[in-house]
Amino acid sequence: MVKKPGICYAGFMLKMLKILMVLTLVLFSFKGFSKPKRFMVCLGQEEAFMHKHKLGGPVFKLNQEVISSFVQLRDSIYMKDKYVKQVCAANSPSMKVLELLMTKNTVFFSIYTEKRSPKKLAIDQSNINELREKSSLLFVNFVTQMQAIMSKPNCMEKHIPELTLFYEKMRYILEDIGLRRVMKTLKDPQKVFEKLQALDAKNINC
Helix, strand or coil, X not given: CCCCHXXXXXXXXXXXXXXXXXXXXXXXXXXXXXXXXXXHHHHHHHHHHHHHCCCCCHHHHHHHHHHHHHHCCCCCEEECHHHHHHHHHCCCHHHHHHHHHHHCCCCEEECCCCCCCHXXXXXXXXXXXXXXXXXXXXXXXHHHHHHHCCCCCCHXXXXXXXXXXXXXXXXXXXXXXXXXXXXXXXXXXXXXXXXXXXXXXXXXXX
């Protein structure tokens, strides 16, 4: 049976229309798609690893909270390259991010300058400051969850004595002096994070 030319032409045009629609969708997708920032990719890889190996606990929760906080960062805000390398090379990128936020003042930067766009720069700086302030709460949640899975209540202080004064302030005068001042009692936070990363909370002798 010979197909009529009109039917063949209609079929051809329908196929071309479908192809055109697909190409249009692809072009629009690429136009609206911004390349993921590298530190977010590394945090995502950590999350994927923990999902694959069914690893829950404080580090998993920290990873989720860090990613959630970073999703709210404006597109014009980036992490400095030297810190991106540290995050991606760490055994736990989320713990390294929290350490950097608590120990460094200029982890993130805005692509805007005072000369280029002072208003947009101010908005970005406000966004960065909010993230730094939130890091204190992330830290409190993290060490609290770490302590909760240990067999004895003073286990964290035994293995990380730098936390002793911090815990004392947290227990008794947090409401009076506020979280920011409590965080200032944390001695040598970089050493604290080194010990936290080496700590196996579920298999520790308290």
